[in-house]
Amino acid sequence: MKVVVISGGASPEHEVSLASGRGIADAATILGHDVVPLVIDAEGNWQDGQHEAIALMQDADVVVPALHGEGGEDGIIQGFLQQLAIRYVGSGVAASAVGLDKHLTKAVLKAHGIRVTPGMTLRSEELRDAEFAVQQLKAAGLDFPVFVKPGSGGSSFGVTRATDPPSLATALAEAVALDPNVLVEQEMCGREIDLAVMEFPDGRIEVAPALEIHPDPDQPFFNATAKYDNAATRFVVPAPLESTLADRLRRTAVEVFETLGCSGLARVDFFVPADGEPVVNEINTFPGFTPTSQFPRMWAAAGLSYTDVVQNLLETAVRKG
The missing domain is CATH 3.30.1490.20 (ATP-grasp fold, A domain)
Structure with missing residues (x-):
């Protein structure tokens, strides 16, 4: 397939997005696809020019908007691609917009009886x-x-x-x-557990083994430093969970995914306090996607390599049309 990978963007997550885009582009190249990387700079401008970028995307079989945060994960790029009738990986306009807005996410989930952080x-x-x-x-x-x-x-x-x-x-x-x-x-005191949800070409939705975060104890919490610049932070996958709790987390992750109308992929982040009742913290409709990011790590524990996950996302997007 001809695959366009978009990265960068005018959000604080610009550098994170560039890293995700490089990982996806490299994997798609290894898989034998014809890959065209497109970068949006930190001011929001297409480096190859907007008209040139549109032409390249319209000529592609599928586009991967590997963008995080404002302008990329909030429905804006998704609406742009839909207006151009271009197939793309991930959630649509509504799910992306709600998923990035933490207040709206919690309001929708709470209205559906799903526990969220107060x-x-x-x-x-x-x-x-x-x-x-x-x-x-x-x-x-x-x-x-x-x-x-x-x-x-x-x-x-x-x-x-x-x-x-x-x-x-x-x-x-x-x-x-x-x-x-x-x-x-x-503040929620308890375990931090993440789950990776992914859609497959046949329409089924599956959840990878859970990941538990053990942030650097010298950091005040799991902040950006602990996430990206600290070897003392540990990610344990599969997380050691009692089977009943693991099943409940999986069911809730799928329920969150479906309630918000997500497509393709998402990472659902939970707190598990002392009472053992999971609480949804947030959802990422296009989570970090380097080979060492949490989402691919969880799928690696399920037996799917980084390239397997990329191929699945591309096939799912194409088959959904």
């Missing part, structure tokens, strides 16, 4: 007064410590742990610099 969203106009924000948290039943996150985005950029009103004010300022809507969530 939290609330503060709008930009509510962030000017830190004392007002503290009052809002109290009214919502949230106690310190809390996690403050941009309303959209990933890779833990702009995420801060706040333990008191002064640190909350600092955290809100950092998050609102990336998104006008800020999510404040109750």
Whole structure:
């Protein structure tokens, strides 16, 4: 097949996306496909020119939008490709847009009876007064410590742990610099478990063995440093889970995938607190995709190599048309 791989983009996850795109392009080349890499620079411009990029994509059998965060994982590139009648890997406009918006994701899942991390969203106009924000948290039943996150985005950029009103004010300022809507969530003490969900060409949806995150204890939490620049962080896959819990996590991951209308692939991240009741933290509709990223690691534990996973995603996208 002729495969176009898009990477980069004007989001804080630009470099992460470039790494994902290189991995996918290399794997598709090994598989024997004719691969055309397209890069969107950090300002949002197509390096080969937009008209040239459109022509290359329209000539392809399938496009892989290996983009993370705003402008790539939020439905914008998906709508662009659909308008051009181009087949692509991954979720469509609606699932991508909802999946990147943490508030919308939790609202939809909660409405369907799926447990999510307790939290609330503060709008930009509510962030000017830190004392007002503290009052809002109290009214919502949230106690310190809390996690403050941009309303959209990933890779833990702009995420801060706040333990008191002064640190909350600092955290809100950092998050609102990336998104006008800020999510404040109750800290969840327990295990961090991720699951990889993937669709196959025949339409079935499967879940790989779970992965447990053991972040560097010298980091305040599983932040961007712990994710990408720290050898002390450990990923254990398969995670040691009692069979009943493992089954429940798998069922919930598929339920999240289907409730949000996802396609192709997703990574669903959970907390498992002391009571053993899983809580959904978030979903990534196009998770990090280097050969060492969590998503391919989980599928490797299921017996699928990195190239196997790439081939499956390409075939699924083409067969769905």
